[in-house]
Amino acid sequence: MTAQRISEISVTPITVAYRKELGRNSNRENIGANNTEWLVRARTDGGLEGLTIANRYMRVFNDFLKPEGRMEGLVALLRETFLGKRTDEFLEMNGGDAVGVKSPFLDVFRTHGWMNILAFDLVGRDMGVSCVNMLGGPQRDRVDAYDTTLWHQDMVTPENAARQEGEDAAASYNDGYRQFKIKVGRGGRWMLPREGMQRDVEVVLAVRDAVGPDCKIMVDANFGYDGHLNLLEDFVRETLPADIFWLEEMITADVEHYREFRRMRDRLGCQAMLVCGEVDRTPISPVFSDLIGEGLIDGYQPDTVGVGFSTWQAIGRRLESTSVLAIPHNFGNGNFGTRANIVFGAASKGFATLEDERYLPNIYKADGFAFADGSYAVADASGLGLDVDDDTFQRIYAKNEVSISE
Numbered sequence: 001m002t003a004q005r006i007s008e009i010s011v012t013p014i015t016v017a018y019r020k021e022l023g024r025n026s027n028r029e030n031i032g033a034n035n036t037e038w039l040v041r042a043r044t045d046g047g048l049e050g051l052t053i054a055n056r057y058m059r060v061f062n063d064f065l066k067p068e069g070r071m072e073g074l075v076a077l078l079r080e081t082f083l084g085k086r087t088d089e090f091l092e093m094n095g096g097d098a099v100g101v102k103s104p105f106l107d108v109f110r111t112h113g114w115m116n117i118l119a120f121d122l123v124g125r126d127m128g129v130s131c132v133n134m135l136g137g138p139q140r141d142r143v144d145a146y147d148t149t150l151w152h153q154d155m156v157t158p159e160n161a162a163r164q165e166g167e168d169a170a171a172s173y174n175d176g177y178r179q180f181k182i183k184v185g186r187g188g189r190w191m192l193p194r195e196g197m198q199r200d201v202e203v204v205l206a207v208r209d210a211v212g213p214d215c216k217i218m219v220d221a222n223f224g225y226d227g228h229l230n231l232l233e234d235f236v237r238e239t240l241p242a243d244i245f246w247l248e249e250m251i252t253a254d255v256e257h258y259r260e261f262r263r264m265r266d267r268l269g270c271q272a273m274l275v276c277g278e279v280d281r282t283p284i285s286p287v288f289s290d291l292i293g294e295g296l297i298d299g300y301q302p303d304t305v306g307v308g309f310s311t312w313q314a315i316g317r318r319l320e321s322t323s324v325l326a327i328p329h330n331f332g333n334g335n336f337g338t339r340a341n342i343v344f345g346a347a348s349k350g351f352a353t354l355e356d357e358r359y360l361p362n363i364y365k366a367d368g369f370a371f372a373d374g375s376y377a378v379a380d381a382s383g384l385g386l387d388v389d390d391d392t393f394q395r396i397y398a399k400n401e402v403s404i405s406e
Helices: 071-081 103-111 113-127 163-174 193-211 229-238 255-268 286-293 304-319 334-347 390-400
Strands: 006-022 032-044 049-053 091-094 097-101 142-150 179-183 216-220 246-248 273-276 354-356 375-377 402-405
Touching (some): 006 071, 049 334, 071 402, 097 103, 097 304, 142 163, 142 334, 255 273
Parallel strands (some): 142 179, 179 216, 216 246
């Protein structure tokens, strides 16, 4: 490892497009057709370039007088954390394994996990090894993925109602996907509670009919059944024929409510896993630690880009003594997030499957991390193995790049 010095950092907003207009969920308006990747490029004096995205930082804007969520604050944070630092200053290494974060960066990487991923990428490129190997080595050479774009599409095309999700799932199946997550919880905000539950049931059954019996179907209510455990019981009962693989965030994380939920699930003979945790910003926080410790959940979901590789390593060590699977959240992280989760999933012993937003290609070069038959191949490439297509960048995006240097 040559310990190169970081001499330049830039930030550029990059448009990323979904393959269709996405509907709403139980608590958000329609997602729409596009998103933004706040691409961060860190360059060294030896010619290396590491990447991350600052989406998690740019989403916290709540006041023009505060730096968070503004370009001014982001640039200042990147300058203080990375500019002029050497690539060997960030991570504790044991041979080729990253075993922790060096003390000067513990707090900032815990708060801004996306910067921890940049450190991994830089160190991996400097050492000429994959981040998969830095995370302990490959556990699998392909990473399963599920289509997470079945939002409330019935409200985008109301004339089709529940049939729309079935049609979308069939199209996704033809594109090679074999796992599908459906947004439910319509009765939490957009419909009356019982009518919303019935629509949820219709959608789940329509998707099952569309993709056949051998695919995995998951549902995510974004807490849309809070205060309606009786309707949640009806939903679970009426969707038993769909053989749901997991039930995600059906209610807010609470030990007593999850005890009741799990007893109800077992009484009905439902085999679905209970999963939650994408809202845990300081993992593993006390309520989720209790849910894991009492065996009340089967999957735990902090966002990979939000918390970073090092925090997920620590989570994984905690989960190893349990039966709880790692199911990282990945919505809103663009094509970069897909790559970060392929890398983490390839190295994680307890990893279940990757949340795939199915974005169209944008700023990155094509490479060996190709999707086919429901999973992504894991290529042997330095760092994250993700590189910017500079021709596309210069032609479309360079005019919006903000760059700082020593």
